[in-house]
Amino acid sequence: MTLPASTASTLSYDNKDCKYSVFYFKFHALGACPRALLCFGEAQWDNKVQDLSEWPQIRDSAPFGTLPILLETDLTTGKTIEIPESGAIERYLARMFGLLGDTAREEVLSDVFYAQAVILDTKYIEMLRCTFEEIRMKALEQFLGTTLPNWVKACERHLKENGNTGHFVDNKFTLADIKTAVVLDTYLALDSEKVLNPTNCPCLWKLKKTVDTHPTYAAWRKSEQFKDMDEVVQAGVGALMPLDIKKSHIFS
Ligand SMILES: N[C@@H](CCC(=O)N[C@@H](CS)C(=O)NCC(=O)O)C(=O)O
Incomplete structure (x- = not known):
């Protein structure tokens, strides 16, 4: 997981100009909710499909050896954040897009x-x-x-x-x-x-x-x-x- 050292500014939920990629397999399961949230956020995103046959060679490069992983790229600075764990991804996107309630x-x-x-x-x-x-x-x-x-x-x-x-x-x-x-x-x-x-x-x-x-x-x-x-x-x-x-x- 490659969160930058100064997470305070990264996680401040300001209106960053970002694009996102969802890395997951070619089915819905744990990829479905992150993809749905990106639609609700009207975000710029793409769906990166991981071929199952190539997964064993790639698994070790994933933080916890699993997918989904969300990649966020700040279009202003070019900095990226890689987020594993479906629950963390979902709460992060929901927070970014104002979907966690206001109070x-x-x-x-x-x-x-x-x-x-x-x-x-x-x-x-x-x-x-x-x-x-x-x-x-x-x-x-x-x-x-x-x-x-x-x-x-x-x-x-x-x-x-x-x-x-x-x-x-x-x-x-x-x-x-x-x-x-x-x-x-x-x-x-x-x-x-x-x-x-x-x-x-x-x-x-x-x-x-x-x-x-x-x-x-x-x-x-x-x-x-x-x-x-x-x-x-x-x-x-x-x-x-x-x-x-x-x-x-x-x-x-
Ligand atoms: N706790 C993780 C579980 C993720 C998980 O088990 N993903 C499965 C697909 S649904 C996976 O990557 N399996 C491939 C493997 O374990 O090699 C999350 O919620 O993201």
């Missing part, structure tokens, strides 16, 4: 529901992806029957209290909205219709629509690059469990 109250609300989306996604990966073939279908039943509905219920309760604005925090976009909409893509693609539908979770449905119809993000979701990654996910995850990636494109 401590707003920030903590965003943090809580951001954390919930991260925890749910970690459970999904542990229960369904990194598991044995023999128990995957049983784990899917438990995820769709208990884990996902519990998360949906908690989100609905808060979103309703917030007036069903399509946001977790008042009437403004925060990291929590964006992370939630991103992780929902995966669950919508599963056989989750009983849980994820406009009658059972009207407020989450509205949040998903509010995020996915943001013009810059909607354009990214319709891009060839995004479609290519959809295909990779369909082939890879679809080989492990029933999945139809088209179902994640309800609104864009």
